[in-house]
Amino acid sequence: MVWFFCVCFLSGRTRNRLHPGTQAFISSSPAGRTLLVDGGPPGAGTNAVIPLLNSLGITTIDYTVLTHYHIDHDGGLAEVINANRVAGIAYDNGDAANLVPPSLTSSTGIAYTNYKNAIAGHPGVTRQTINPGEMIDLGGGMYATCLVAGGRLLSGGSIPINNDDLNSESISLKIEFNNFDFLVSGDLTGGGSTAAEKTPDVETHAGQMAGDVDVVQLDHHGSTTASNQRFLTAVKAEVAVAQAGSTNTFGHPNRDTVNRYLNTAVSDGNSYTGTGVPSVLGPAAGPVFYSPEESPAGDDRVTQQEYSGATIANAGHGTILLDTDGTTTYSLSSMSDGGARINPATHVYPVDGMSPGITTNFPPTVVPAQSPEVPLASDAVTVSAAVNDRETPIGTVTLNYAINGVPQAAAAMTLSGPTYQASIPAQADGTRVDYTISAMAGGETTSISGGYFAGTTPIASLHAINALGEPLYTGYIARIQGVVTAPSNTFGNGTNDDYVQDATGGINVYRSTDQVTPSTSTALGQTVQVRGLIGFNGGRLRLDVSQSTDKKGSPYPYGITSGSMGTAPSAAPVTIAQLLSNPESFEGQLVSVENASIVSGSIPPSGQSLDAFAVVSDGTASFSLKIDHDTDVQGFSPAATFTLVGIVQQDDFLRPFDSGYDIAPRNRGDLGGSVTVAPLLSIADARMDADHNFVPDRLGQGVRVQGIVTSINFRPTGTEYYIQDGTGGIDLFSTTPYEALNPASRRSALCRSSTA
Structure with missing residues (x-):
């Protein structure tokens, strides 16, 4: 299944079609000029775009815009060109080294080459690199203005990107027809994370320039990497759409992303705070979300808060039509069933x-930074901003800030090199500093x-939440110090999904499995x-140490610094009734519940690919038990009554985040059993000697290491090999034989051992 979004302006009106077949957008103006944005994956051009062109009576496309070089965007576009259905200008990002696929032999690289070859083989198509600020005149009062292309902004500013994440180079277009405006930006990223990477934030600045629009296409199919709060707050769209078919395997459109949109105020201040689907009975005011097909009920990653053009049983026939005259109203309807759904x-x-009308004076863009990025209590902080405006000189740039909520005197930011700067004095440990940068140019103001x-902050200070249950200080930079209660490779393999606790509270420490931020394993x-x-994530507070992909090769201000080893922390004894009285206050902490028993559900008898849940009771109340699939808890049967130990977590994906609390045992030992799995560490972490006393910090601990065998067996009886990984080497010794290892083969060895 592929997905499709089409915008058609016909008979003096604008018509938008959202179809699950192809990632593409078609616009036909009253003057008859046509624009195709993207063309979907291979097969979609032939099977979806061309049949739609035929049904609309469109012989050829006048302009195409390829937002970025991913196969699900350019594969079908090449087919449309090869079918002689394009006769005009083909806009894209050009062939700069940081914008093209990093491997031309991959499927994405091959699709990029096929796209270029298709254009080269058709003299009637002229390839042209689009520049921010370029306006495509479609006639009849309709224009498409390029706001962002390849990280470059219409304002004259730019965001660092590279081809580690092709999505971040996406072209953003503001389509305007009379007073109606629609924003489409391909797979533009907003600083969000997947398990594999953290993305650069480009869409915030697209939102600064676009301002208030009627309709927005949620970037990247409504994924977790995009549609951040700053962006959604800026565009205030009454209607949002996402191009995703019901059979996509990526969990699009994501439930948290759509729920964030619905909880964001639109132009008249209205928002939808429910957990269902907004009503459109009576005058519809938004926010309302649409998708071409209904999301599968069995996939808990996807939203159920949608109006869809087709049921799952009718997948592939979910075209949605948006019709407007651009001045009074616009309507949406499901085309395939004549408006029944x-x-x-x-x-x-x-x-x-x-x-x-058509925008000619765009607001300035403001790209903030601070130095040092993670200040000590002794550090004054320089707040800087790259401020750019295409139309007029920059007027004033002002820094307003508050110390622990107390406003301070505003500071005029002065130009120093390429940025405007002002300083905030050093603050004591744990002091919260809030700031807003406001820039004015040509009567337009942008604030961020x-x-x-400052310094080291008690964990409890980070736990403040707003009315929606979101962390009040999302996106703030912080430093904490505490003791590890759930070490690396407990709730996630190969990265940090750890828990740290100080005297005031506990918190999840998270790192995506990227290659940008150095990995530092922690120990209990x-x-x-x-x-x-x-x-x-899911209502669960975290301190994210991930760096975005554009920071590769840069200094790493975020991360984990290992300290001394100590005694494993004791779990705080609580009753379930106490937990339920204020579960948010316990989130992230290690607790123990005596006289627990499973009263509903069960622990899976064998390993599963997803987490499982049961219900436990201690006689005072009942609470959710989470069986994390990364632990060894699956397959274990505790006694009828046992002492339950675990981390209090939250798994709630709809605002307000006020439910979904659970206790997650770290291993079988937390249920009265024996721990069976030692943590997998890098060799450098296994050898760690933080105080440089030549005694390993993990002396006597059971660990696992994996590396390449670099020696013969030095022991005629027993075993002594050397292995190494990318972080160092280590001697593996045992008085009993291991499996024979051949160093000539340089095979990988995975070993369990005690550090000695």
Whole structure:
């Protein structure tokens, strides 16, 4: 299944079609000029785009825009060109080394080459690198203005990107027809994370320039990498759409992303705070979300808060039509069933009129930074901003800031080299600094807010939440110090999904499995210092140490510094009734519950690919038991009554985040059994000697290491090999034989051992 979004302006009206077949966008103006944005994956051009062109009576496309070089965007576009259905200009990002696929022999690289060859083979198609600020005149009062291309901004600013993440180079277009405006930006990234990487934030600055729009296509199919809060707050769209078919395997559109959109105020201040689907009975005001097909109920990653053009049983036939005259109203309807699922008489919205006519004076962009990024208590902080505006000189740039909520005197930011700067004095440990940078140019003002905690901050200070249950200081920079209660490779393999606790509370420490941020394994009972960004996932507070892909090769201000080893921390004894009285106050902490028993559900008898849940009771109340699939808890049967030990977590994916609390045991030992799995560490971490006393910090601990065998067996009886990985080498010794290892083969060895 592929997905499709089409915008068609016909008979003096604008019509938008959302179809699950192809990642593409078609616009036909009243003057008859046509624009195709993207073409979907291989097969989609032939099977989806061309049949749609035929049904619309469009012989050839006048302009194409390829947002970026991913196969699900350019594969079908090459087919449309090869079918002689394009006769005009083909816009894209050009062939700069940082924008093209890193491997031309991969499927993405081959699709990119096929796209270029298709254009080269058709003299009627002229390839042209699009520049931010370029306006495509489609006639009849309709224009498509390029806001962002390859990290370059219409304002004249830029965001560092590279081809480690081709999505971040996406072209962003603001389509305007009379007073109606629509924003489409391909797979543009917003600083969000997947398990594999953290993305650069480009869409925030697209939002700064786009301002208030009627309709937005959620970037990257509604994934977790995009549609950040700053972006959604800026565009205030009454309607959002995401191009994703019901059979996609990526969990698009993501439930948290869509729920974030619905909880964001639109032009009139309205938002939807429920957990269902917003009503459109009566005058529809938004926010309302649409998708071409309904999301599968069995996939808990995807949203169920949608109006869809087709049921799963009718997958592939979910085209949605958006119809407007650009001045009064626009309506949406499901095309394939004649408006049965989405009735245009009901799904009708007023054009918000917040951006009348065609935009010629765009707001400035403000790209903030601070130095040092993670300040000590002794550090004054320089707040800087790259401020750019295409139309007029920059007027004033002002820094407003507050210390622990107390406003301070505003500071005029002065130009120093390429950025405007102002200083905030050094603050004591744990002091919260909130700041807002406001820039004015040509009567337009752009503001962006941020903040940090100075020095070392008690974990409890990071736990403040807003009315939606979100961390109040999301995106703030903080440093904590505490003791590890759930070490690396407990709740996640090959990365940090750890828990750290101090005297005030506990917190999840997270790192995506990227190759940008150095990996530092932690050990139970170890004192660590952690530096990162405050964030959350599923309502669960985290300190994220991940760096975005554009930071490769840069100094790493975020991360974990290992300290001394100590005694494994004791779990705090609680009753379930006490937990339920204020579960948020316990989130992230290691607790123990006596006289626990499973009263509903069960622990899976064997390993599963997903987490499982049961219900436990201690006689005072009941609580959710989480069986994390990365632990060895699956396959274990505790006694009928046992002492339950674990980390209090939260798995709630719809606002307000006020439920979904659970206790997650770290291993079988937390249920009264024996621990069976030692942590897998890098060799450098296994050999760690933080105080340089030549005694390993993990002396006597059971660990696992994996590396390449570099020696023969030095022992005629027993075993002594040397192995090494990318971090160092180590001697493996045992009085009993291991499996014979051949160093000539340089095979990989995975060994369990005690550090000695």
